[in-house]
Amino acid sequence: MSLMTEHEVKCMIDDALKEHMDKYVTSVRPYNGDTQSISIVMSDGNVVTMDVSGLIADVLSKTKDVHVVAWTEYNPANNTGQLLMSNGTKVPVDLSAVIADAIASIVFPEIPKGLDCEAVGNLPKRAYKTGDSVLVHGTDGVCARVETKPGIFTDVRVSVVARQGYIYVNASTDVITTVQNLAQAAATVRVTLSNPSGTTYELGEPVIEKDPTTTVTKQSDNVYLIENLTQGSKVIITRPVKALAKGSYGFSANLTIADGNIFDYSTTDDYSAVNITVAEASTGTPTTSCPLVKLYSPDRATELPVKEYPGYESSGTSCFYPGSNADSFVILTDDTGYVDLPIEGATTAIAHALIIRQSNPPLLGRPIFVMSNNTSQPVFEGDYLQINSLNRDEVGIVLDVANKKLKFPAPPVPDGAAFTMHYKFIVELKAGPTCSPQIITGIVFRKSDIKPVPGVASVTPTTGISVVYDYAYGLDVTTGFFVVDKTGVHARGRVTTGLRKATVTIPKGLAYTGVANLTGQTTSQSSTGNVTLVGSGNLADNKITIDVKSTATAIDTIKEFAGLLTINTTD
Numbered sequence: 001m002s003l004m005t006e007h008e009v010k011c012m013i014d015d016a017l018k019e020h021m022d023k024y025v026t027s028v029r030p031y032n033g034d035t036q037s038i039s040i041v042m043s044d045g046n047v048v049t050m051d052v053s054g055l056i057a058d059v060l061s062k063t064k065d066v067h068v069v070a071w072t073e074y075n076p077a078n079n080t081g082q083l084l085m086s087n088g089t090k091v092p093v094d095l096s097a098v099i100a101d102a103i104a105s106i107v108f109p110e111i112p113k114g115l116d117c118e119a120v121g122n123l124p125k126r127a128y129k130t131g132d133s134v135l136v137h138g139t140d141g142v143c144a145r146v147e148t149k150p151g152i153f154t155d156v157r158v159s160v161v162a163r164q165g166y167i168y169v170n171a172s173t174d175v176i177t178t179v180q181n182l183a184q185a186a187a188t189v190r191v192t193l194s195n196p197s198g199t200t201y202e203l204g205e206p207v208i209e210k211d212p213t214t215t216v217t218k219q220s221d222n223v224y225l226i227e228n229l230t231q232g233s234k235v236i237i238t239r240p241v242k243a244l245a246k247g248s249y250g251f252s253a254n255l256t257i258a259d260g261n262i263f264d265y266s267t268t269d270d271y272s273a274v275n276i277t278v279a280e281a282s283t284g285t286p287t288t289s290c291p292l293v294k295l296y297s298p299d300r301a302t303e304l305p306v307k308e309y310p311g312y313e314s315s316g317t318s319c320f321y322p323g324s325n326a327d328s329f330v331i332l333t334d335d336t337g338y339v340d341l342p343i344e345g346a347t348t349a350i351a352h353a354l355i356i357r358q359s360n361p362p363l364l365g366r367p368i369f370v371m372s373n374n375t376s377q378p379v380f381e382g383d384y385l386q387i388n389s390l391n392r393d394e395v396g397i398v399l400d401v402a403n404k405k406l407k408f409p410a411p412p413v414p415d416g417a418a419f420t421m422h423y424k425f426i427v428e429l430k431a432g433p434t435c436s437p438q439i440i441t442g443i444v445f446r447k448s449d450i451k452p453v454p455g456v457a458s459v460t461p462t463t464g465i466s467v468v469y470d471y472a473y474g475l476d477v478t479t480g481f482f483v484v485d486k487t488g489v490h491a492r493g494r495v496t497t498g499l500r501k502a503t504v505t506i507p508k509g510l511a512y513t514g515v516a517n518l519t520g521q522t523t524s525q526s527s528t529g530n531v532t533l534v535g536s537g538n539l540a541d542n543k544i545t546i547d548v549k550s551t552a553t554a555i556d557t558i559k560e561f562a563g564l565l566t567i568n569t570t571d
Contacts, residue, residue: 155183156229157269158191158255161396162241166277166348168433172204172242173276175251176392179226180234182413187229188258193222193237196249204240225258232415238392243278250275277401279347290435294344295406299488304329304341306429308438329482330369330493331444332378333410338398339444339486340405348430349399350437352391355412358420368498369445371483372491374453374471378422378445387426387441395423395444408444420449447485454520455500456564459546461514466505472563473498503566504546511550516565518542523562530556531567 039049085091156179163174181187195203208216208224215227216235226235243249252273295304305328331339369378398407411421422445428437459467474497481493499521506512523544524537530552534545544565548556552569559566 154181154185154187154257156181156187156189156255156257158253158272159269159396160251160253160272160274161393161398162251162274162276163393164348164350165275165399166279166401167243168279168348169243169246171278172240174392175239175241175274175276176394177237177239177253177272178234178394179229179237179253179255181229181231182415184231186231188225188227189229190219190256190258191224191226191237192254192256193224193239194252194254195222196251200243200245200247201249202242202244204242207238209236209238210234236394241276243276246278248275248277290431290438291345293346293429293431293438295440296342297482297484297488298340298342298486300342302482302484302489304440304482304484306438306440308436328441328443329484330442331408332447332450332483332485332490333408333444334486335446335448336410337486338407338409339484340400340407341484343399343404343406343429345431346399346406346429347401347432349397349406350428351393351397352387352426352428353393353395353397354387354391354424355394356422356424357414358422359418367495368453369443369481369493369495370453370473370498371493374500378450387424391426393425395425397425397427411444411446420446422446422449452519453498453500455498455518456502457500457517457519459502459504459514459516464507464510465512465514468503468505470501470503471498472501499564501560501564501566503568505568505570506548506552508553508570509550510548512546512548514546516544516546518544518564521562521564523564525562527558527561531558531569533558533561533565533567535562 035051037049037051037053039047159178161176161178163176167173177191177193179189179191210216210226211230211233214229214233214235217225217227219225224235224237229235241249241251250273252271255270292308293306295306296302297304333339395412396409399405400407406427408425411423414421422443424443425441427440429440430437453471455471456469481495482489483491483493502516504514504516519542522537522542523535526532526534530549532545532547536543536545544561546565546567548567548569554569554571557566557568561567
């Protein structure tokens with residue numbers, strides 16, 4: 001005999017679970033009278049079948065010869081209801097156990113209060129600091145705080161260049177692989193070197209250069225494990241290559257992070273490749289009178305200086321001096337990328353580069369490189385350092401024989417805001433296998449490192465006064481440099497010392513308070529009287545404060561205070 005209708009049982013369970021529907025239960029399926037059970041559909045899609053025969057039997061054992069007529073008066077506060085019996089009495093029934101059993105049969109993941117995705121997305125942002133930890137959702141399903149040593153981010157990169165991009169059969173060159181770290185965290189990386197297929201070349205024993213604190217382990221002929229690659233450090237792997245037949249030979253390197261507890265800022269610079277073109281060599285007696293190679297500005301409007309170097313010795317004892325304006329030029333690059341110079345007649349190029357780490361701003365009293373009649377100057381230091389023929393090309397100057405271009409890259413990325421980087425270069429060019437080398441010399445700067453001529457940048461305010469700026473230069477060390485960028489000749493330049501000065505004229509009777517803002521210079525001098533000038537002595541807030549009393553006259557004029565500032569008062 002059916003004690004309750006299907007509808008009545010469903011109503012009973014729906015009411016009993018009302019308090020939990022939002023989090024755990026989505027619906028309750030109809031009562032099954034044959035099995036005396038109900039099915040509860042949980043929020044994760046699972047279905048829990050509950051046997052309620054015991055509950056019904058317990059009620060009937062207490063009511064003897066009467067029967068259940070209906071389910072009434074469910075109380076959600078204590079999970080109880082009333083069964084209406086056929087004799088008119090009501091029997092209370094506790095449904096807590098039914099609800100508890102249903103919930104306990106499913107394990108739900110706990111989400112910490114206040115730490116959902118929306119809350120995390122609203123957190124403030126700031127730069128990573130040493131000692132910080134980050135939240136991760138691990139591949140093992142565990143969420144945790146990750147702490148690293150000494151930082152969590154690194155920026156490792158690899159470059160592959162050839163000392164000569166074009167050689168002759170049975171000649172040798174070097175393939176140079178450089179691995180470096182530009183960010184804070186020390187890294188463990190694995191570099192894999194790839195070589196051309198075939199047997200028409202020979203690889204010599206590699207030479208490895210590294211910092212004393214960096215460890216390099218050769219895991220196979222072409223795989224190296226590099227440990228403790230710290231910020232600013234590099235590993236250079238130089239491999240001699242001898243070509244036995246003409247053709248094109250490709251070499252590459254791929255870099256991967258070997259330490260799982262570190263992140264790489266960018267993976268776009270974790271692969272690099274270079275091709276070496278090998279041609280058949282002719283025979284004959286070497287000469288020095290081969291036609292000069294022709295080198296041009298990018299727009300081909302200006303021919304750049306190329307000269308023979310008859311004193312060159314292949315033993316590597318030769319030193320080059322790029323200081324002559326007649327034989328040198330300057331290249332301005334963007335922050336990244338190449339400046340391509342058209343070239344004619346060159347079959348082989350051997351580049352030598354000397355990277356110069358420059359304080360920013362430059363040290364006081366150093367020579368500067370002035371362009372276009374006082375317009376601007378890049379930082380410039382150490383211009384008399386010679387380049388030796390043993391200096392390798394660490395920047396990647398490329399002779400593209402097929403497209404007749406000599407490609408100069410941007411200088412390396414500086415290792416901090418307090419520095420800039422530029423490089424000097426010597427490139428040995430050959431017009432053929434029987435020709436003595438010809439050379440080009442110069443210096444490469446980034447355009448973004450161009451600074452105003454040091455001295456007085458501005459005088460403010462200017463209301464009621466006049467300000468005249470001029471320039472004072474010492475003797476020119478070199479003059480007449482061509483300065484080229486990726487479009488053509490940018491300017492002419494010279495190396496000298498110089499200052500930007502200011503003359504301030506103040507009418508009689510005018511009280512004036514102002515500031516002369518300085519760049520690349522500083523002074524701690526001071527003066528007193530009707531005209532008071534005080535230098536800050538601080539490059540971070542570099543200025544001269546100006547205070548002129550209304551009683552000042554022409555006798556209070558101060559000329560070239562700190563060599564920079566003249567204050568004129570009129571009668």
